[in-house]
Amino acid sequence: MRLEPIPSRSLVRTFGWPAGAVLATVVFASLLVLTAGASPFNVFALVAKGAAGSRFALFETLTRATPLIFTGLAVAVAFRARLWNIGAEGQLYVGAVVTVVLGTGALPLPAAILIPLVMLAVAAAGALLLLGPATLKTRFGVDEVVTTLLLNFIVILFVSMLLEGVLKDPMGLGWPQSERVVAEAQLPRLARGMRLHFGFVLALAAALATWVVMKKTAFGYEMRAVGHNAEAARFAGIPVNRVLMKTALLSGGLAALAGFSEVAGLKGNLTLDLSPGFGYSGIVVAMLAMLNPLGVVAAAIFVAGIFVGADAMSRTAAVPSYIADVLVATALLTMVTAIMLTRYRVRWR
Amino acid sequence: MNDGKSGGARTVLRLDRLTKRFGTLLANDAISLELAEGEIVALLGENGAGKTTLMNILFGHYMADEGTVEAFGRPLPPGDPRAALDAGVGMVHQHFTLADSMTVMENIALGTQPPWKWRLDRRAVRRRIRQLTEDFGLTVDPDKTIASLSVGERQRVEILKALYRDARILILDEPTAVLTPGETEALFRTLKMLVAKGLSILFISHKLGEVMAVSDRVIVLRTGRLVGERQTAKTSRAELAELMVGREIPPPRVSPAMPGMPRLVLDNVSTTAGAGLSPLDGVSLSLHAGEITGLAGVSGNGQAALAALISGMQPPVRGTVLIGGRPVKAWSTRAALAHGIGRIPEDRHAVGSIADMSVVENVIAEAYRTPRFSRFGFLDWKAARAFAQKIIGDYDVKCPSPDMRIRLLSGGNMQKLILGRALDPEPEIILASQPTRGLDVGAVAYVHERLLEARARGAAILLISEDLDEILTLSDRIIVISKGKLSTPSRRGERTVRELGELMAGHGVAGEELAHAS
Incomplete structure (x- = not known):
């Protein structure tokens, strides 16, 4: 079996395959729903309604999409340079820790100064966390997939230690949770009675900024060159290792901001269930977006919508909300295959 | 030693109107050729003329869209890589397919053992190899490892490998690319001796001098078509070059x-x-x-x-x-x-260019940091495009758009772009x-x-x-x-x-x- 690149793609090909991917996902999910003993049409309608059927549902979806945009961007920039950062989850938690360390009253500053300052510190902490694996990779050739992945567990256990120790809220009735961040460090809500917060705006701004970096700057060009062919990039005089280090800083910083936005915008304090795997879902989001920063926003909203919608659906229909995981995973597989098929023709023999 | 041109010699290999298309590209257009016993035929053509495609059809790696292959009077089933080998057609590749850490003998016998025989009958193999080396003057020590051999000797092992499998027709793909002039001469002597013993040889090359030196007959391919067939004795380098390129x-x-x-x-x-x-x-x-x-x-x-x-x-x-x-x-x-230092790298695909980036992005790779293309860290894509257009014009690159991925350019056009990138700054x-x-x-x-x-x-x-x-x-x-x-x-x-x-x-x-x- 061989893949032949297609020089000029037809419209049918460009839209046909992705449409086929959506169809395949729906068909596959329908089979699962049928085995659970419910009507697929009913279930899909409930998922869609739960995700975007009302102003409230839509805002919930956007709220859930906010951390996914940050982690999706983090993964997208790293993967673009072929730096396989699987550690967004850990970087997210480090960002959250820094947020509560600086945001719970340590710095008596007005919001206009405190929030940017905390964000800067958060990004720096996440960047530093990824700098370790990046250094090991560029210096000694240590596989960053392994180091970043394992670092996640170290970070989460470390956070657990902090929440049982120095960061534990004395008023928390013994729960492993931190104190709440002060009002000056909190991100404002975007609408009365809704959970959607200013973090969503920050995420959109981050996506736009990342897009500008990737498309318009010399650094973005370097990242893409290194990602496509590091040897050719080195030959052309691009400092490959330095580019990888800078990419690591950007990626780690973006992922950490997801933690900041969740604590300062939504939860108010740090607990161990802050992230239901936003770091890992970020990989799905980035892949669905084909590593395009603006695509990340759309992909994050799509994935968030399925999760939020499935939660709502499982409350009324007798289908477990785990169907959301299956839907997202199937969508990823079929969509990645479809995207490949728009670019390549498969030849048997 | 061998006249090869005597009309009476038996035809051992016959390709009949072989046609192969890849999409819109006609790689082989109704190519027919015959190889007689005891004859060296050179298949001459530039890269992309269709030589490799033709050989891939012969060896069953590709299926021809039309046409048939016949060896020793019997048709070869299409798409079966074993068929050609079993029929007595052996190939010596440009890049050797030998296991470096194994001995000559082991390499030759490799793959010829029936699976139920788990031990190599060394004595029989050795006897066979000695017989072959004596018959054909291919001296090489069967107990040396491949790693210790010179390139010329390795090529001899490849030929021995084919002979050991009872090949009566040898196909050599650009066999001199890795040889010194002395080794090339030795190879030619070997080839002459092989045909004198009744084998037939198809010699693929794009080097005119060698074709003139070793072949009896020359078949010239150009852009997938057979454009000429000449007796070597009755042609000249100039004529062949013109046939091959289509112009002087x-x-x-x-x-x-x-x-x-x-x-x-x-x-x-x-x-x-x-x-x-x-x-x-x-x-x-x-x-x-x-x-x-x-x-x-x-x-x-x-x-x-x-x-x-x-x-x-x-x-x-x-x-x-x-x-x-x-x-x-x-x-x-x-x-x-x-x-x-302007640099033209050896490997234009892996080192000289970034296949999945555009012509523009490739052309500025060595200069994107200069003030000409970037200001405050932002790239000036307009200037970059203009530069790409200039290189495309100055260096005669055939490319429909500078935004095209460089992967889609032909080797020659890719090399011209790399040349332009390296030489434009003088x-x-x-x-x-x-x-x-x-x-x-x-x-x-x-x-x-x-x-x-x-x-x-x-x-x-x-x-x-x-x-x-x-x-x-x-x-x-x-x-x-x-x-x-x-x-x-x-x-x-x-x-x-x-x-x-x-x-x-x-x-x-x-x-x-x-x-x-x-």
Whole structure:
């Protein structure tokens, strides 16, 4: 079996395959729903309604999409340079820790100064966390997939230690949770009675900024060159290792901001269930977006919508909300295959 | 020894109107050819003429859209790689398919054992090999490991492998690409002996000199079509060249050089072994303005390491690199560029270009940091596009749009872009590493012309090539590299091809080894 690149793609090909991917996902999910003993049409309608059927549902979806945009961007920039950062989850938690360390009253500053300052510190902490694996990779050739992945567990256990120790809220009735961040460090809500917060705006701004970096700057060009062919990039005089280090800083910083936005915008304090795997879902989001920063926003909203919608659906229909995981995973597989098929023709023999 | 042209000889291989299409590309257009017993037929054509496709059909790797293959009067089933082998057709590939750590005998017997016999009957194999070597004069020690053999010997093992499998028809794909002139002559003697014993040989090449020297008949392919068939005795190089290219190609006019001061000097430089690179040990070399220095040598004798050093990919561990008389301290690709070295890499696909990026993005790769293309870290895509358009125009690149991925360009056009990227800033030093490998005759002439132009404006050029003809045509001075060591330079015409061949084989020119070898 061989893949032949297609020089000029037809419209049918460009839209046909992705449409086929959506169809395949729906068909596959329908089979699962049928085995659970419910009507697929009913279930899909409930998922869609739960995700975007009302102003409230839509805002919930956007709220859930906010951390996914940050982690999706983090993964997208790293993967673009072929730096396989699987550690967004850990970087997210480090960002959250820094947020509560600086945001719970340590710095008596007005919001206009405190929030940017905390964000800067958060990004720096996440960047530093990824700098370790990046250094090991560029210096000694240590596989960053392994180091970043394992670092996640170290970070989460470390956070657990902090929440049982120095960061534990004395008023928390013994729960492993931190104190709440002060009002000056909190991100404002975007609408009365809704959970959607200013973090969503920050995420959109981050996506736009990342897009500008990737498309318009010399650094973005370097990242893409290194990602496509590091040897050719080195030959052309691009400092490959330095580019990888800078990419690591950007990626780690973006992922950490997801933690900041969740604590300062939504939860108010740090607990161990802050992230239901936003770091890992970020990989799905980035892949669905084909590593395009603006695509990340759309992909994050799509994935968030399925999760939020499935939660709502499982409350009324007798289908477990785990169907959301299956839907997202199937969508990823079929969509990645479809995207490949728009670019390549498969030849048997 | 063999007349080959006698009409009475039995036809052993017949390709009948083979046609193969890849999408809209017609790779083989109704090609028919016959090979008679005891005959050497040369299949001549440029890269992309369809030679490889034809062989892939013959060996069942591709299925022909139309046409049939017949060996010894029986049709070969299409798409079955074993069929050709079983019918007695053997192939010697350009890149050897030998296991380095195993002995000659093991390599030859490999894959011929029936699976239920788990032990090699060494005595029988040895007897068979001895018989073959005696019959055909292919002397090689069956108990040596492949790693200890020279390239010429390895090729003999490949031929033995085919003979051991009872091949009566041998197909050799560009067999001389890796040989020294002396080894090439020895190969030709072997081939003549093989056909004298009744074998038939199909010799694939794009080198006219060899085709004239060894074949009885020449078949010329161009853009998938059979454009001519000549008896070798009744044709000329010029006629074949014209058939192959479809038009006349004038040889490059080389005016006498006017060498100036040394631009790049390597003083006793050593490097460590890098990825796939042999180390260099105390290499000294100077490149003068307005002069082409040709580095001749058999593939894999340290050319890649020297190219990596000069292009900045591999830093020296000892010794000095002097540019314009001054020693350079930190050596990197960026430093090489900053010191005005224009570099044409050996591998244009893996090193010279980034396949999935656009022509524009590839063209600015060496200069994107300069004020011409970037301000405050932002790239000026308009300027970059304009530059790409300029290169496309100046260097005659056929490409529909500068936003196209460079992967979709042909080899020749890709090389022209890389040439443009390297030569447009008018570098004072040029490293051209295998600049014409795999290019068609037209593109080769173009590259040569541009290098001579650069020489005329005073650039110091190092031309690294495994094609001795290319070195002889272009170089004002020739240096031979063998096992990582450089010979003393010789002026144009100072050494004969034979002497250069001896140097390439690692013998001293006037030493005893030469006397022994001849």
